[in-house]
Amino acid sequence: MMDRGTVIATEDLSKHFGDFIAVNKISFEVRRGEIFGFLGANGAGKTTAMKMLTGLLQPSSGKAMVAGYDVFTQSEDVKRNIGYMSQRFSLYEDLTVKENVRFYAGIYGLSWTERRRKSAELIDRLGLLEVKRDRVAELPLGWKQKLAFSVALIHDPAIVFLDEPTGGVDPVTRRQFWDLIYEAAERGVTVFVTTHYMDEAEYCERISIMVDGKIEALDTPAALKRQYNAKNMDEVFLKLARGK
Amino acid sequence: MIIFLMFVKKEFYHIFRDQRTLIILFGMPVLQVILFGFAITNEIKDASIVVLDQSNDASTRQITQKLVSSGYFHLDRNLQSSQELEGAFSTGKIKMAVVYGPGFADAFRRGGGAKVQLIADASDPNTANVLTSYATAIIRGWQAERLGITQLPLTIKTDYQMTYNPELKGVFLFVPGVMAMILMMVSAMMTSIAVTKEKEIGTMEVLLVSPLSPSIIIIGKVVPYLALGVINAAVIVAMGVFVFGIPIYGSAVLLMAEALLFVVTTLSLGILISTIAESQQTAMLFSLTGLMMPTILLSGHIFPVENMPWVLQWLSNIIPAKWFIIIVKNIMLKGSGFQDIWKETLVLLGMAAGFIGVSIYRFKIRLE
Amino acid sequence: MVTVESVSKSFRKVEALRSVSFEVPKGQLFGLIGPDGAGKTTLFRILTTLLYPDQGKATVLGLDTVKDYRAIRNRVGYMPGKFSLYQDLTVEENIEFFATIFGTTIRRNYSLIRDIYVLLEPFRTRKAGKLSGGMKQKLALCCALIHKPEVLFLDEPTTGVDPVSRKEFWENLQKLRHQGITVIVSTPYMDEASMCDRVGLIQGGELFGIDTPEGIRATFKHPLWRVAGGSMYPMLKALRLYEHTLSVHAFGDSVHLATKHQGITAIDIAAYLSTQGLPGLEVGPQAAGIEDVFMGFSTTQHDG
Numbered sequence: 016m017m018d019r020g021t022v023i024a025t026e027d028l029s030k031h032f033g034d035f036i037a038v039n040k041i042s043f044e045v046r047r048g049e050i051f052g053f054l055g056a057n058g059a060g061k062t063t064a065m066k067m068l069t070g071l072l073q074p075s076s077g078k079a080m081v082a083g084y085d086v087f088t089q090s091e092d093v094k095r096n097i098g099y100m101s102q103r104f105s106l107y108e109d110l111t112v113k114e115n116v117r118f119y120a121g122i123y124g125l126s127w128t129e130r131r132r133k134s135a136e137l138i139d140r141l142g143l144l145e146v147k148r149d150r151v152a153e154l155p156l157g158w159k160q161k162l163a164f165s166v167a168l169i170h171d172p173a174i175v176f177l178d179e180p181t182g183g184v185d186p187v188t189r190r191q192f193w194d195l196i197y198e199a200a201e202r203g204v205t206v207f208v209t210t211h212y213m214d215e216a217e218y219c220e221r222i223s224i225m226v227d228g229k230i231e232a233l234d235t236p237a238a239l240k241r242q243y244n245a246k247n248m249d250e251v252f253l254k255l256a257r258g259k
Numbered sequence: 260m261i262i263f264l265m266f267v268k269k270e271f272y273h274i275f276r277d278q279r280t281l282i283i284l285f286g287m288p289v290l291q292v293i294l295f296g297f298a299i300t301n302e303i304k305d306a307s308i309v310v311l312d313q314s315n316d317a318s319t320r321q322i323t324q325k326l327v328s329s330g331y332f333h334l335d336r337n338l339q340s341s342q343e344l345e346g347a348f349s350t351g352k353i354k355m356a357v358v359y360g361p362g363f364a365d366a367f368r369r370g371g372g373a374k375v376q377l378i379a380d381a382s383d384p385n386t387a388n389v390l391t392s393y394a395t396a397i398i399r400g401w402q403a404e405r406l407g408i409t410q411l412p413l414t415i416k417t418d419y420q421m422t423y424n425p426e427l428k429g430v431f432l433f434v435p436g437v438m439a440m441i442l443m444m445v446s447a448m449m450t451s452i453a454v455t456k457e458k459e460i461g462t463m464e465v466l467l468v469s470p471l472s473p474s475i476i477i478i479g480k481v482v483p484y485l486a487l488g489v490i491n492a493a494v495i496v497a498m499g500v501f502v503f504g505i506p507i508y509g510s511a512v513l514l515m516a517e518a519l520l521f522v523v524t525t526l527s528l529g530i531l532i533s534t535i536a537e538s539q540q541t542a543m544l545f546s547l548t549g550l551m552m553p554t555i556l557l558s559g560h561i562f563p564v565e566n567m568p569w570v571l572q573w574l575s576n577i578i579p580a581k582w583f584i585i586i587v588k589n590i591m592l593k594g595s596g597f598q599d600i601w602k603e604t605l606v607l608l609g610m611a612a613g614f615i616g617v618s619i620y621r622f623k624i625r626l627e
Numbered sequence: 628m629v630t631v632e633s634v635s636k637s638f639r640k641v642e643a644l645r646s647v648s649f650e651v652p653k654g655q656l657f658g659l660i661g662p663d664g665a666g667k668t669t670l671f672r673i674l675t676t677l678l679y680p681d682q683g684k685a686t687v688l689g690l691d692t693v694k695d696y697r698a699i700r701n702r703v704g705y706m707p708g709k710f711s712l713y714q715d716l717t718v719e720e721n722i723e724f725f726a727t728i729f730g731t732t733i734r735r736n737y738s739l740i741r742d743i744y745v746l747l748e749p750f751r752t753r754k755a756g757k758l759s760g761g762m763k764q765k766l767a768l769c770c771a772l773i774h775k776p777e778v779l780f781l782d783e784p785t786t787g788v789d790p791v792s793r794k795e796f797w798e799n800l801q802k803l804r805h806q807g808i809t810v811i812v813s814t815p816y817m818d819e820a821s822m823c824d825r826v827g828l829i830q831g832g833e834l835f836g837i838d839t840p841e842g843i844r845a846t847f848k849h850p851l852w853r854v855a856g857g858s859m860y861p862m863l864k865a866l867r868l869y870e871h872t873l874s875v876h877a878f879g880d881s882v883h884l885a886t887k888h889q890g891i892t893a894i895d896i897a898a899y900l901s902t903q904g905l906p907g908l909e910v911g912p913q914a915a916g917i918e919d920v921f922m923g924f925s926t927t928q929h930d931g
Contacts, residue, residue, distance in 0.1 A: 058759030
């Protein structure tokens with residue numbers, strides 16, 4: 016495979032909370048345009064690792080580069096160059112579609128003219144022209160998700176971090192959301208996603224599985240299934256997490 | 260019974276395991292008493308005055324000497340003419356001017372007509388009042404001495420003397436008020452949060468779908484704070500007595516019993532708020548603005564209620580703190596027994612029963 | 628044991644439940660399967676007597692949820708979403724509390740929770756707030772069980788928890804059947820449906836499939852195919868343009884394709900894919916799963 020360039024690289028990245036080691040020297044790389052699945056049980060260190068990569072938490076030790084910036088010394092630059100979407104905190108329900116888009120365009124640092132242009136573009140592209148003055152709370156879930164995802168990409172970041180974006184969502188909408196992820200990846204955006212749905216793990220190019228603060232597996236879904244002699248990712252996960 | 264005790268035990272765990280609650284419960288009262296007691300005094304010492312002595316005879320000099328040696332006044336300077344009077348107050352440093360009319364000693368000897376004028380800077384009316392009172396008292400004292408009247412029968416004690424608090428010690432006035440303030444604040448805020456917290460974290464749903472009745476939940480939440488509130492009250496009183504030297508002329512036991520009653524009243528009020536409020540934030544805001552502000556303004560603690568429009572006076576009757584402050588002042592400074600304060604006690608009792616009753620009645624046993 | 632008759636419930640403008648009816652006999656493990664906002668929590672709250680139905684009637688243990696709420700509240704166990712435990716009390720203290728307020732002791736019903744508690748035991752003096760998601764879930768289950776309820780209502784107990792803990796949790800639930808406890812669980816995870824005796828599929832306030840898991844699977848009427856061996860997105864895009872496609876959905880490493888009529892064969896499909904630049908893919912028949920059925924209903928509900 017030709018080298019697509021690395022957008023995330025960590026080396027022995029760790030985080031301690033007192034005596035407790037939440038993330039224990041993880042090292043991995045993510046390539047441009049890759050759909051990378053970041054899996055692990057609750058308490059395995061996933062959330063902590065993600066917070067470090069998105070510039071929200073200072074690592075205790077090790078190195079990490081995200082979108083070309085050092086996570087230790089340039090966390091603000093990291094934040095400016097990535098997109099982030101989480102299931103729980105995305106759009107403001109009591110603001111309209113247009114207000115939400117303009118707001119996020121603003122906080123991602125777009126200039127005034129760019130903000131107007133990109134907002135209009137986004138709303139048009141998503142087919143939301145008719146509802147742009149409606150409050151987000153009134154939109155069907157599928158539209159909200161589409162909007163939240165697009166907003167996270169409005170400043171054309173190199174990477175977008177998705178924290179369990181499809182939790183609790185119905186199966187049809189879930190898959191529609193993954194279409195968005197595929198489209199974005201085709202455009203060259205790197206997608207870093209965490210999920211508890213094992214079938215979604217299979218949609219990723221490569222997956223890493225964290226157990227007790229360490230990365231215990233990192234490979235393509237097909238390779239992992241071969242390695243653990245499993246029919247699907249669910250079995251891989253079970254074998255990894257239980258067999259310790 | 261076991262169920263009730265288990266519930267109370269759980270509440271105690273919550274209280275002692277939450278650092279913030281503990282700080283509020285124990286740290287704040289102590290801090291407040293210290294602040295109010297030491298920092299804010301109504302006492303006047305060494306107030307700067309000027310004297311315009313148009314007689315300059317032995318009498319006026321004696322009076323001036325008495326004023327200065329009382330410790331309340333400090334003579335800044337003697338003025339030479341009445342033109343200087345207005346200018347004297349301009350810097351704000353001078354609080355009062357004593358002006359003796361010409362021929363003072365002669366007028367006094369002749370029996371009447373000796374003029375002495377006190378001009379006080381009333382931009383701070385409280386201080387002005389106090390200063391003129393002191394000065395008047397001292398001058399009258401001098402007069403009494405000169406006229407050979409050394410003993411005055413109790414019945415005609417002149418009105419300038421502050422009964423039951425002759426030295427006008429500010430701290431005596433403040434402690435009952437502060438006690439009411441603190442108990443009210445701590446109790447009401449704490450209980451108002453206690454119930455809404457369960458609603459917020461979702462455990463209230465689980466409690467509802469169980470054999471627990473609203474009475475157990477409510478009373479179970481009140482009891483731990485009751486114990487702590489009483490301890491608080493005791494600490495405040497102890498501080499008042501041992502640190503500030505406030506006397507308790509009445510029965511200390513009665514005082515604590517009334518404090519207990521007041522704590523129950525304010526706790527029930529807090530619970531009532533929490534049955535209405537949906538979130539902890541709302542509960543706290545309600546407690547602070549709905550309770551604290553009216554209490555500060557209308558309880559008679561800082562501003563005398565008798566001077567307010569009758570609407571507010573009537574309103575002040577529903578403030579529990581008002582009744583409690585009356586009770587405490589009576590017990591501590593007047594040495595009253597239960598027979599003197601049974602009416603106020605009854606009011607508090609009625610309020611407490613009312614709040615608890617309404618809380619239990621209003622307690623939502625469903626989520627809508 | 629639990630009956631629901633034409634129950635409807637609205638909140639302001641939103642119809643949370645639309646004339647829902649079903650029954651759960653004693654000792655059954657019943658799963659209510661549906662995504663967020665489907666009405667699961669509302670239904671649970673009506674059954675646990677916390678909400679009034681606008682229309683219709685519900686009974687638990689033969690008692691009406693409106694009139695006899697007190698009796699019901701003494702005899703059921705309830706675990707609302709997000710665990711609802713006391714974060715600042717330890718594992719032991721939480722269980723002791725819930726046992727006591729129901730008028731019993733841990734010792735009396737220990738056998739009920741023993742299998743679950745065994746994993747919690749090393750953490751018994753740890754505060755509930757400091758437990759991992761899987762452990763909190765186990766603790767919540769212990770607290771709901773400790774007073775030996777006759778019916779257990781669990782509202783989304785596995786949401787947000789990792790697959791391993793989820794599996795363990797269901798294994799624990801299945802053991803409860805032997806104790807004669809009726810269990811009603813709600814979950815958004817379709818794969819958990821197969822662990823239940825009977826399931827009800829719910830979306831948008833409507834209950835549209837009530838049967839055993841096999842029964843539900845059998846309701847899928849169209850021919851279903853499995854296409855695998857290529858990258859997901861290209862496969863999806865190609866099949867969406869196919870004239871005979873009724874629905875096409877990603878399913879892990881393969882695509883589930885439902886065709887409009889019986890006449891289309893695997894060879895037809897493979898041939899089409901070749902013309903789209905995707906030769907050599909595996910195409911074979913696929914037995915419909917709960918998720919396929921669910922999505923079939925959903926797409927007719929949305930506009931396809």
